[in-house]
Amino acid sequence: MVTQDDNKFNKNIILIIAAVIIFIFLPNFISGYYIRIFTAIFMYATISQCINLMSGYMGYLPFGHVMFFGIGAYMSAILMKLGLPVFIAIPMACLSAIIVSIILGFPVLRLRGHYFAIATIGMNGAIMTVVQNATEITGGARGTTFPIIMASPDVVYRYFYLAMLFLMVITSLVMYVVVNSKFGYGIRSIKANEDAANSMGINTTFTKVTTWAIAALFTSIAGGIYGYWMSFIAPDEVFDLMFITNSIIMMLIGGAGTILGPIFGAFIVETVSEVAWSGFMQYHLAALGIATIVIVFFVPRGVIGTITDKIRNRRIELSKKAEVTNG
Amino acid sequence: MADNDIILDVRSISKHFGALKAVDKVSFQARKGEIVGLIGPNGAGKTTITNLVTGELRKTEGEVYFKGINVSRMQPFQIARIGLTRTYQVVKPLQGMTVEENILVGSLFGRSDRQNDLNHAKKTAHEIMELVGLDKKKEFKVSDVTLPDLKRMEFARVLAMDPEVIFLDEVMAGLNPSEVEESMELVKNIRTEKQLTIVYIEHIMKAVMGISDRIIVLHHGQKICEGSPTEVCDNPAVIEAYLGKKYAKEVIKS
Numbered sequence: 079m080v081t082q083d084d085n086k087f088n089k090n091i092i093l094i095i096a097a098v099i100i101f102i103f104l105p106n107f108i109s110g111y112y113i114r115i116f117t118a119i120f121m122y123a124t125i126s127q128c129i130n131l132m133s134g135y136m137g138y139l140p141f142g143h144v145m146f147f148g149i150g151a152y153m154s155a156i157l158m159k160l161g162l163p164v165f166i167a168i169p170m171a172c173l174s175a176i177i178v179s180i181i182l183g184f185p186v187l188r189l190r191g192h193y194f195a196i197a198t199i200g201m202n203g204a205i206m207t208v209v210q211n212a213t214e215i216t217g218g219a220r221g222t223t224f225p226i227i228m229a230s231p232d233v234v235y236r237y238f239y240l241a242m243l244f245l246m247v248i249t250s251l252v253m254y255v256v257v258n259s260k261f262g263y264g265i266r267s268i269k270a271n272e273d274a275a276n277s278m279g280i281n282t283t284f285t286k287v288t289t290w291a292i293a294a295l296f297t298s299i300a301g302g303i304y305g306y307w308m309s310f311i312a313p314d315e316v317f318d319l320m321f322i323t324n325s326i327i328m329m330l331i332g333g334a335g336t337i338l339g340p341i342f343g344a345f346i347v348e349t350v351s352e353v354a355w356s357g358f359m360q361y362h363l364a365a366l367g368i369a370t371i372v373i374v375f376f377v378p379r380g381v382i383g384t385i386t387d388k389i390r391n392r393r394i395e396l397s398k399k400a401e402v403t404n405g
Numbered sequence: 406m407a408d409n410d411i412i413l414d415v416r417s418i419s420k421h422f423g424a425l426k427a428v429d430k431v432s433f434q435a436r437k438g439e440i441v442g443l444i445g446p447n448g449a450g451k452t453t454i455t456n457l458v459t460g461e462l463r464k465t466e467g468e469v470y471f472k473g474i475n476v477s478r479m480q481p482f483q484i485a486r487i488g489l490t491r492t493y494q495v496v497k498p499l500q501g502m503t504v505e506e507n508i509l510v511g512s513l514f515g516r517s518d519r520q521n522d523l524n525h526a527k528k529t530a531h532e533i534m535e536l537v538g539l540d541k542k543k544e545f546k547v548s549d550v551t552l553p554d555l556k557r558m559e560f561a562r563v564l565a566m567d568p569e570v571i572f573l574d575e576v577m578a579g580l581n582p583s584e585v586e587e588s589m590e591l592v593k594n595i596r597t598e599k600q601l602t603i604v605y606i607e608h609i610m611k612a613v614m615g616i617s618d619r620i621i622v623l624h625h626g627q628k629i630c631e632g633s634p635t636e637v638c639d640n641p642a643v644i645e646a647y648l649g650k651k652y653a654k655e656v657i658k659s
Binding site for chain 2: 263266271273276277279281390393394
């Protein structure tokens with residue numbers, strides 16, 4: 079039984095490594111248009127993965143989580159304008175997002191359910207307003223630019239493609255390690271029943287704040303890379319709640335509470351979106367909305383969640399049958 | 406009674422909800438390895454006392470000492486980590502997890518002064534599941550098991566935390582008579598095996614009388630009587646609280 083599980087585990091690892099290698103070399107064979115789409119998919123998968131950690135695993139839906147995306151983008155822009163190289167600017171931006179998440183986390187994570195979701199939207203609005211009005215530092219509502227990269231667009235887009243790919247892979251790996259660790263059991267217990275978790279010796283406040291900081295970390299890196307990629311950012315763009323709405327839809331479609339879910343969700347939604355954009359632009363959002371309703375009603379566990387449930391149920395059935403035949 | 410035997414010392418705790426005195430200056434002690442029954446009519450304050458002692462509710466006044474440590478101002482998770490824990494009257498399983506994972510969470514996060522990395526915790530969880538007879542249901546999601554199994558699981562989860570004092574809040578509510586017997590046996594066996602101190606809250610008289618070394622009776626938030634099961638049964642104040650004044654007089658006359 080153990081060896082069988084081990085084999086399956088090894089097979090999965092090989093499949094994942096193969097997929098990553100294919101994606102590393104993919105830009106050699108596709109046009110710039112598709113490279114751009116894939117970069118967006120990786121970015122959304124990263125954000126969706128962070129939402130998944132907060133919502134799918136811990137049960138706290140951070141609707142205003144895009145604030146960390148914006149903070150990451152803006153801090154990177156400001157620091158790079160001061161002359162810092164990108165490899166220092168983005169980590170520092172990410173650090174500032176973590177600090178913000180910890181400071182906001184202590185009061186806000188006391189709220190539960192919808193109240194938490196709404197409070198984070200409010201905070202996102204507050205931070206956006208600050209950015210819009212601190213004109214000397216942020217460039218105000220007109221936005222700000224990143225330093226231009228001196229290279230051909232083809233090469234630049236490939237860099238960003240690889241950067242987002244690695245970000246997605248690292249985020250997913252970290253999420254996998256986190257949710258399967260002791261700390262991860264704490265996170266899942268909070269979703270299941272926060273009071274019971276507390277009475278079982280889980281420091282719920284610490285767990286919640288730390289989890290939010292992890293989610294903020296990767297979201298802010300995605301923001302930094304996105305800003306540099308776009309080379310121009312404006313407050314109403316990087317603090318746009320649509321980023322989170324899309325990520326939530328991706329998480330739901332792929333399967334909340336699974337590691338592969340957000341990645342599959344990002345691929346499905348972005349592909350469908352892209353087709354819808356080109357075909358019938360006005361109905362694009364309606365299509366997403368209807369898809370979400372259908373998913374929540376009929377496949378609440380998402381694509382990956384439904385598949386893993388099926389596998390688990392079959393295993394239980396098999397073990398029951400084995401028991402009957404043995405005894 | 407030797408002082409160093411006392412593991413839990415509750416000193417005159419009160420909880421007032423506005424004008425309502427849900428718990429009013431209740432004091433009691435529990436010695437190592439003892440089963441203390443905590444009974445009383447509905448609304449007597451049994452569950453409130455549990456919430457106060459385990460830190461889930463703020464006390465209006467009074468103090469709780471556990472192993473000589475003042476735990477009155479501690480958070481529930483801190484109290485759980487030094488070995489004082491409870492089950493819930495209305496089961497609070499960790500939804501969406503399997504039975505095994507529920508118990509694993511207990512052994513992972515329970516006591517902080519022993520090894521509780523994943524491997525050790527898994528081993529502990531398996532031992533406990535065998536002990537309470539849940540090993541066949543370990544892969545089931547909590548939504549797929551019956552109420553008696555959930556109660557059993559909650560008890561197992563608490564045991565997995567390796568506590569020294571457990572508040573069992575109506576672990577038998579909703580069980581049929583044969584399940585009650587089973588549950589009683591389980592509690593007795595585990596008490597002797599693990600040297601546990603149990604504060605036992607229960608409505609089923611047969612269970613409380615059969616299991617407790619000492620019984621505390623609450624009424625309207627106050628302690629009205631304390632003593633051995635037979636003493637408590639003969640106490641007029643207890644009879645009055647349960648059956649009313651008129652009946653109490655008749656009983657005492659006869």
